[in-house]
Amino acid sequence: MAEAVGRRREVMVVLPGLMLAMVLAMLDNMIVGTAMPHIVAELGGLTHLSWVVTAYVLGTTVSTPIWGKIGDLYGRKNIFLISIVIFMVGSVLCGMAGSVMLGGKDSGMAELIAFRAIQGLGAGGLMVNVMAIIGDLVPPRERGQYQGIMAGVMSLAMFAGPLVGGLITDNFDWRWAFYVNLPVGAVALVLLWLKLDLPKHQNKVRIDWWGAGLLTVSITAMVLVTTWGGNQYPWGSWQILSLAALAVVTLVLFLLVERRVVEPIIPLQLFRNRNFTLISAIGFLLGFAMFGAINFLPLFQQTVQGASATNSGMLMLPMMGAAMVVSLFVGRAITATGKYKAYPVIGGVGMAIGMWLLSTMGVQTPSWQTGVYIAVLGLGMGFLMQTTMLIAQNSVEQKDLGVSSSTTTFFRSIGGSFGVSLFGAIFNNHFLSELTGRFGAETAEKVAKGGGRMDPSALAQMPPQLRTGLLESLSTSISGVFWWAIAFAVVVPLLAAFIKEIPLRGGATQSASEPEAVTPAAS
Template identity: 40%
Template sequence: MEHLDPRKKVAIMMAVMSAMLFAALNQTIVGTALPRIIAELGGMEYFSWVFTIYMLTSSITAILVGKLSDIYGRKPFILIGIGIFIVGSFLAGTSSTIIQLIVYRGVQGFGAGMIMSTAFTAVADLFSPRERGKWQGAMSAVFGLASVFGPTLGGYIVDNWDWHWVFWVFLPFGILAISLIAWLFPAQPHREKESVDYFGSIFLVSAMIPLLLAFSWAGTKYAWTSIEILGLFALSVGAFVVFVWIEKKVKSPAVPLHLFSNSIFTISNVIAFIMGMGMFGAIMYMPFFVQGVIGTSATASGFVMMPMTLSMVAASAFGGQIVSRTGKYKALALTGLFVMSFGMLMMSFMGIDTTNRTAVMNMIIVGLGLGLAFPIFTLTVQNAVENRFLGVATSTSQLFRQMGGTIGVSVMGTILAVSMQREIEQALPDAMDAANAMAINAQSPLGREELEKMANPQLLMDPAKLEEIRGSMPPDMAGYFDRFVQILREVLGHALHEVFLVGTGVLLFALLLTFFLKEIPLRTSNQEK
């Protein structure tokens, strides 16, 4: 594919980016809408699972499809992926419970893993590492475009329409993406006499699922030292040991272990994992701060999040051009991670008195760092391996990033839940005073159990419900209710401070590891070793 006519290659990239735009729009539109969806469906304790299940299923398919696409070509898998994603999006919009939403998001994830794995590998098929920088920037611009319009539209829909349209509004883009891929994407001859490592794939999945379940449930549903969590970790370790044994024996392993003997491949994937933890784990909770602590509407929160994305797009395009022209990447990676860490640190200082302007400035800094650093580590992985391993190397990089994001969201969710519980306990006396003052006229002071039911920050995500409660009270009681809501905002703000602070520490560790990343010349042809 590298030697195709340049105009044909551009047309193929347009088709690939249309598929990515469809998947990215459906992913980003959920962020600002989800707090309101949770407020309607209930189940805030399952909030992180809406992201966790998506990342889990997309991680599974990404790693499996990477190897299969090396054997059978990219086209069939990107088409199947778009089809599965369309079905998952439609079903998600029919959800009537949080459990249904989680299941259907899992279906979306299966499709997304296929789309993302094959899309990034297709860029590597079409262009040499030296040329990929600018196209990686273009791919990031697609994510940026989706991140600009998705959250804003998601907030507008839940504020003005039925939230189900969050999942349905972009379905026509899926049909367009399938049509373009089927028409423009060339079929590739598959390798002869190459077997598929089914047993290795099964044990890899068997290692991933209990590991992610353990991180998702630890500290919330079960104690970290409980038999359930320790059992899941033990099951994951056992399956991983069997997986490694199988990979050493088979002729065509799902994940060739010899790739990890390459320090660039290994360090890049570890950094991608850590960045996934810091980025997904902290930024996914930003809408909770904007809506729950500052008190911004879902629609307006989309506009607050937009500048971060625009800065990411600009930095990604700039960084891609620099890499293509100079062939250097390490300095950009270090700069990006430093800037991103600084922005996350500034986010950790935000509190109840933070304005939307301050939040926007902090997110712009995070976006600049993210745009510079994030695309680089896929490029370094692709540049470090032989061309015949492009699919599995790219999907492995995606897997590490997704696994980091999955574990990050789960760990940050645990930190948020534990911190909120502690803060609520500390704020309970003041909250009880305010709540009991509200109940004096009714001669029915609230007990601790009733108050704990009210003291749920989920209430902050539904401004209409807050206004309904406030409007039902006598005018002289409104001040007490406002004090009660203020206490809830402080509780959520303190908890999110800890989430962002942990995210800062994680990103600083990624920055430290980048100093050990070896820089080698970017190849000018896919035929070079």
């Protein structure tokens, strides 16, 4: 009992710093999402909107396995602090994009995309290390409670992000959507530097840089294929076919390397465990459907429904509030009962229903109705957000805790990368097609390019017929994105039904020092 109390006290000392680091990553995404219409209005490039998100998610995706493995080998504290610093540097650069100091607005969107990738490299270390550090300090049976708190904080950050982003963009410059990360990051950095005490490793095993490089090239090529295919280049063009071939070749080489190195970035033997494989697939689909589709909600609310940036943020609150309440409930329930299988199934069903409801939106859909739809989506997210990580961590030995956390986060991130890029391509194609059908090809091209700097004031000055056609085209295109998201969301509960409920380690009769056993591979 004394050991458990001491462990709980140790966790509570560092928990504020971990919570701030989590807020740092989650808050940024939601703030930027709300600020995007204003960013596009100043820097231009509506057709490049998805790349601002894709670059960030891609940076997070390719770096997550590396952060997790380095933490396992050399200790997590310093690695975690370095990732916070990189994130803060990326935030400063993003805030400076398009400024006179860096070349002016003509290159602003390209600069922002590049700096978002740097920011994403830091964010990859934030998410995986928070979960892995909790795994270091708390056994799985008690972990549900703390991960429930962290999931609640994630929801709170997502809850506050749109509102903060709206207030910033309505009352200040959109650049403060990035600069606001600096005080939060500084406090987290100081707290963790002073309070976080983790064992240091002196491991002489070399990092699998070949594997990391091949994985990075393969993922980047795949994202470019989904982003450019059928949009910037025809699917049968040499550019797309070359990228697809590069993705396949580097992926095969990566798998060969991982089978031979001593400390692989992603240990392939983890996938012999049924639960781990299922959770990785669920994470991929969750990221694909959720991050890919939600990216378009602020655009719908601010352009089609005419909400201000602040009101757009407030309209996202039902989703975040529902997710936060459910996450806290699920965390406590798992700690009390040790049962978890039902939650990802329920969450998958809720997410699919939410996506279907959002796909029915149109120009006449009132804001309150959108709020109900996204609240349903939030309920589904709340059941899924922390149970996936808990199941993954309970499937591996303690020595692989970081890499299990990073691999799970990696699959969610890569799903988000593909989702954002693919849905962005679907949106662009659908939007241009809708405009062409209404106004003809020549006018559609002009409207699409003019829409690259679209904001509420610009819409108000358009001729009524043009404005109506533009809003209807936007609405139909965004609804189409949610229709595609349904196809991926419905697979989540089907996969979750096959999860085998393994007793969580570290119950009342097991000490924290007792190693976690690997669950047997299912036949």
